[in-house]
Amino acid sequence: DTAVSQTPKYLxxxxxxxxxxxxxxxxxxxxxxxxxxDSKKFLKIMFSYNxxxxxxxxxxxxxxxxxxxxxxHLNLHINSLELGDSAVYFCASSQNKEGNExxxxxxxxxxxxx
Amino acid sequence: RKExxxxxxxxxxxxxxxxxxxxxxxNSASQSFFWYRQDCRKEPKLLMSVYSSGNEDGRFxxxxxxxxxxxSLLIRDSKLSDSATYLCVxxxxxxxxxxxxxxxxxxxx
Numbered sequence: 001d002t003a004v005s006q007t008p009k010y011l012x013x014x015x016x017x018x019x020x021x022x023x024x025x026x027x028x029x030x031x032x033x034x035x036x037x038d039s040k041k042f043l044k045i046m047f048s049y050n051x052x053x054x055x056x057x058x059x060x061x062x063x064x065x066x067x068x069x070x071x072x073h074l075n076l077h078i079n080s081l082e083l084g085d086s087a088v089y090f091c092a093s094s095q096n097k098e099g100n101e102x103x104x105x106x107x108x109x110x111x112x113x114x
Numbered sequence: 115r116k117e118x119x120x121x122x123x124x125x126x127x128x129x130x131x132x133x134x135x136x137x138x139x140x141n142s143a144s145q146s147f148f149w150y151r152q153d154c155r156k157e158p159k160l161l162m163s164v165y166s167s168g169n170e171d172g173r174f175x176x177x178x179x180x181x182x183x184x185x186s187l188l189i190r191d192s193k194l195s196d197s198a199t200y201l202c203v204x205x206x207x208x209x210x211x212x213x214x215x216x217x218x219x220x221x222x223x
Contacts, residue, residue, distance in 0.1 A: 041215065045210060107157050
């Protein structure tokens with residue numbers, strides 16, 4: 001069984017479109033995250049949720065809106081996609097919110113905005 | 115100064131070589147330290163946690179120097195399968211997990 005699963009794996013879309021990426025974890029973890037990895041391979045946190053509550057919101061355009069219907073799911077919706085949004089987006093989870101436990105990552109969603 | 119800085123690499127080494135990666139962090143209040151491994155087009159996976167006393171896992175040894183705010187990873191007897199990007203990871207203030215930019219390792223036959 002996949003511990004952290006995200007869909008789709010690849011997403012190719014036009015500028016200006018709205019798209020969503022879904023993430024689910026079956027580890028019973030309390031905390032989930034969205035990370036962005038750009039073309040330079042730098043992995044940067046975007047959001048963190050603990051038990052459905054937002055605890056980290058980095059400087060991310062408000063076109064990005066995370067939604068956590070329950071602690072096992074954290075989806076990412078992106079409005080008005082721009083070329084610069086092209087990247088790999090990783091969902092992750094951890095047992096707690098303190099950041100001192102290991103992260104389990106999904107396999108990533110490669111977003112290409114044309 | 116970046117919060118977590120790593121050797122830029124890439125490191126190109128022959129099989130059997132010993133290779134060391136370094137990492138420095140800026141936040142003296144950082145609490146937890148890790149090395150992750152990321153294969154090409156794959157997700158990062160935990161390689162090992164790093165403790166003040168140093169720790170070893172087979173061919174891999176991690177060291178932490180809190181006074182110098184420095185972390186290292188030593189790989190002995192490199193294998194072809196060790197080729198990957200190695201990410202230094204630190205928990206910063208506010209419980210954020212911060213990733214270094216990674217060091218690319220190529221092990222060649």
